[in-house]
Amino acid sequence: MTQPIEQIVRRKLSDEVFDRLERMITSGELQPGDEMPSERVLMERFGVGRPAIREAMQSLANKGLVSISHGERAKVLRLTAKSIFRQVDLTAKIMLSQSADSLEHLKSARIFFERGMAREAAQRASANDISDLRDIIERQRASLGRAEEFIDADMEFHTRIAQISGNPIYVAVSEAMLAWLKEYHTEMLIWTGKEKFTLAEHDEIVDRLEANDVDGSETALLKHLERSRALYAK
Template sequence: MTSSTDQIIRRKLSDEVLARLERMIATGELKPGDELPSEGLLMERFGVGRATIREAMRSLGKIGLVSISRGERAKVLQLTANSIFRQVDVTARVMLSQSAGALEHLKSARIFFERGMAREATSKTTVDDITDLKEILHHQRGALGDSGKFISADRQFHTRIAQISRNPLFVAVSEAMVSWVMAYHTDMLVWPEKERFTLVEHERILDRLAAKDEEGADAEMLKHLERSWSLYTW
């Protein structure tokens, strides 16, 4: 007797073409910057019609593997960690706007992640890293009263800590999380007294990083995020 798992599911032709084009990119047959073959050549190669090729190409564009401009051949994009997260940015923001539970999950995930970044930074930080972080805090201090510049410096501070890991995936995750978090209720973050709290907490985190104090950096980051999270309410 044949079970359901033995059955062969017939895919749409466009899905099969999409899979083959993805494979061509993954194997390096098509490299970043390369133009894809013309529709005519792809139709001949895969034995399908123009509509199938166009549907597969649209799917490639949606997932961020190629750029498609009117009147030009599609080009393979250079993928980076940041470009991958940009592909889900709009979807993530919609999900967060629709669900209080999703925002709470993001809060928990960011606390976990930022504490890990603080610990990672204590073992890898250099004099140049500390100098950069001090410069960011100097600009943030000078931005008191200017909500846009203050929030920008706040993002830079957390991103710069992630950069100490020398891991581009960590940096991309940090930038994405900060962006999603700050899309909500940021007006509550720019009251003067709360700005000063943030500055003091950042200075304490920086002190622990400079001292290469893993436990201390973790603890200061946790206090900072728990205090700031209380400002984000649904």
């Protein structure tokens, strides 16, 4: 039986350089805040030309591993959950713009996620957390009629609930999903008077959180999101 051909593909020099630079970061040889070695040092170390170094460095920047400023050495970035999600912001928005199914899946994922956040927050909310949430609602109430400000306050409210968990990954997930959905949050919210429902529902959610009512908090948040999901449309 004839064996299938397994062609060996020669990699670009810049790909090899990228792998080595990435290992310098992941191994701890270079720490967050450190400057990357100069182009000349890297050219001598790896035995390649300047174009390969520059292309590899740009790939590192595109992946959020380093920052590049004109006239300065590239610096290693400290990776956080937030910075990682920011790397996929553009591609996520393109995916959503191309598929109605993807938008519906994101709405469903957000509801699933926030139900858990409400239950977590009901068990952990402090007096300061409750005070912050009520302050956000008041700022939201004061922005009635100004769509952009109202929606920003809405996003802040839901992210603040995620912050009660104390888990930065939850906060980053919340911020990312809300930012992606904001692209499709229509101004129907403002012009149809539905903002009054939003404010009342936010008040109810905070009341349940303050009472440490786990089931009631989830129910109030689920009711709120199921009603408002229709406001997100392609």
